[in-house]
Amino acid sequence: MQIRELLPIIIPGVLLQVLIQAYFIKHCWGNEKLSGKAKLWYIIAILLINLPAAAFYLIRSRDGNTSYEYEFKEIDIDDNLKLGIFVLLVVAYEIFSLRIISDNVYNPHYLLIVSLISYCFILGLIWNLIVRESNAILDHMLPAAQLMLMIPVLYLDNTYNSSLLLLIVSAIILNKLPITFSKIYLIASFGAFLAGGTAKALRFHDSMGFNEIINYIYVNALVFILITAAFYSLKKQLINNIRLDKALRIVKDQTEQIKEMSAASERNRITGEIHDTVGHTLASALISIEAAEELLGPAGGEAAEKLYLAKDQVKRGLNDIRSSIRSIRAGDDEPFDVSLCRMLDEVRQTTNIEVNCIVELKTELLSVQRGILLLAIKECTTNALKHGKCSEIDVLVQESKGEVKLTFSDNGKGSSSITPGSGLTIMRERIQGIGGTLGMSTSPGEGFTVNIAIPV
CATH class of the missing domain: 3.30.565.10 (Histidine kinase-like ATPase, C-terminal domain)
Known part of the structure; x- marks a missing residue:
């Protein structure tokens, strides 16, 4: 096959690649959390290296989800991290797609295979890049359509690379969907694999013996299950880490609140005791000293002078106690x-x-x-x-x-x-x-x- 015969595939592919590149450059430019210098470096990297640089930018610029709520049901991984994983999966999808296309050049169903792979790819882009908000209808229709498109690809492909392509599509679906729906699509992906793989085995039954067919289905099914289960477990572990982090933050927040409440309660108790005991005693002593001064009168002599000094000291003591009470109630902040x-x-x-x-x-x-x-x-x-x-x-x-x-x-x-x-x-x-x-x-x-x- 000559280059001009591949142009109907190459030209749309290049244009689509440029559009994806422009999408992530715009995403980077609108990121208010990055400095101007950081934006410039990321944009240059995306222009030169394309999708791998875009994935690096997304993973590095994720916000970590520092805000948290007391509800754990809808926890998911950070959007930028999820989008970064999707970009890496897109790179893998493109590599295996090109491999399948090049290996099926002489396949009579070549154009149909190319069309099915392209439609599946476009649906994945629409779902992950355009439909960013959760949509109950599209979140089920688009992944289901992708799996349906992959079944005939598995059947028509003359190689075994289409099984790996289905694995990548399954990973894209698991990455996008909340963990609550992931199990459903794990089963659906495996069903698509069995349907397409079994149909392919029956298609080549003349060139393959019964034992080879069973071995092909069994081994590939085992590999498929292990890889999808590993990806599912990885996502679940990430979500569990987020849940644990949120729980620790909540515990820390509640501990600080209890600590502040306990400290305030203890401060109030201490100041109350000081006010009711020492303060009351000194106030009574001051009243008694003033009464004694009145009894002595102007001719009190040295005794009046001593009482005056004692009264002055008691007043200072009362002022010190009031100052200490205010300081204690103000706390350490x-x-x-x-x-x-x-x-x-x-x-x-x-x-x-x-x-x-x-x-x-x-x-x-x-x-x-x-x-x-x-x-x-x-x-x-x-x-x-x-x-x-x-x-x-x-x-x-x-x-x-x-x-x-x-x-x-x-x-x-x-x-x-x-x-x-x-x-x-x-x-x-x-x-x-x-x-x-x-x-x-x-x-x-x-x-x-x-x-x-x-x-x-």
């Missing part, structure tokens, strides 16, 4: 700068000292780091007021070279030596516990400075 500003605002309101604060952070701190730094600033503020008798404090928090550096300084009276008390000792242990360092400096009349560095 509040940003560090918000917590720090709120705490320093309370210092301004309760002490009337000037507070200057600068926070320059790029990285969000862990809850344990936030807590330790806030406690350190609170301890430094207490010491500055209690021992330094300061009127101004400066707080600087910066991130540099993988560390968060905190500098706290006051304009208090300072000291010629540093003797860490229990508060500073506990603060140093906490900071060292998270890999940080603590430094202190002071001199008479120059105030007190604390430098803290913790790794981020």
Whole structure:
């Protein structure tokens, strides 16, 4: 057969191939999840390598189906992955189709074989590329028509390659359909194979003995069953993996919700107990101290002064408890700068000292780091007021070279030596516990400075 006799087959085939190529170039160009550079590379690859590059693009650009629902009945593999598998199967279909066509050049039914293979191919393209949405009628008519077209191909083909072509058609059907319908079409594909294969065996019964016919049908049927079952199992495994991933996501989501609810409940319980016990006790003590002040009167002398100091300490204790309750109820998700500003605002309101604060952070701190730094600033503020008798404090928090550096300084009276008390000792242990360092400096009349560095 000469080339001009193949032109009626070659020309439509080339045009169809170009249309498929253009379809996937358009698909790539409209993919909003890809950058402009990635689109360009994929389009060039599709132009040069054609369908294998299109399959690579589809498989690589699948979205992974990150969203999930609590319903598992209609779970299927990702559309891009499904389309990528279809493209690879199309390449295999084209290869075996050309092999069958070339081996049947002198077959008297040559044109009929070519027509049947072409119609089956076109139906597959329409079903997978044009009918993208699920359609109850077409989802049964088109695969059934493909299998019906393959039966005469099996019968008329002079070689055994048509059995492999039917396997590819079966794989295309299993790839497209939901897993719930796959078993039906597995049986239908096997029925098509038996019908066409048995008819072929009977057609060649003169040249084949009975044992050869039985052996041909049995061996090919076994191979057909094994391959289709393997493809079905692979798809089912992919779907089971998706189901498992969705179940794990749901469990994780529910665990986080339970954790948040438990944490909120525990925070409310703790703050309620603090408010009802310690807060009530201190409030009662404050009322008693104020009553004692009234009993002593203006001539209370030293006793009145002691009561005034005690009242001041109780008020501070109440303010600290209120601040702690607000912090606990806010939880651990509040940003560090918000917590720090709120705490320093309370210092301004309760002490009337000037507070200057600068926070320059790029990285969000862990809850344990936030807590330790806030406690350190609170301890430094207490010491500055209690021992330094300061009127101004400066707080600087910066991130540099993988560390968060905190500098706290006051304009208090300072000291010629540093003797860490229990508060500073506990603060140093906490900071060292998270890999940080603590430094202190002071001199008479120059105030007190604390430098803290913790790794981020």
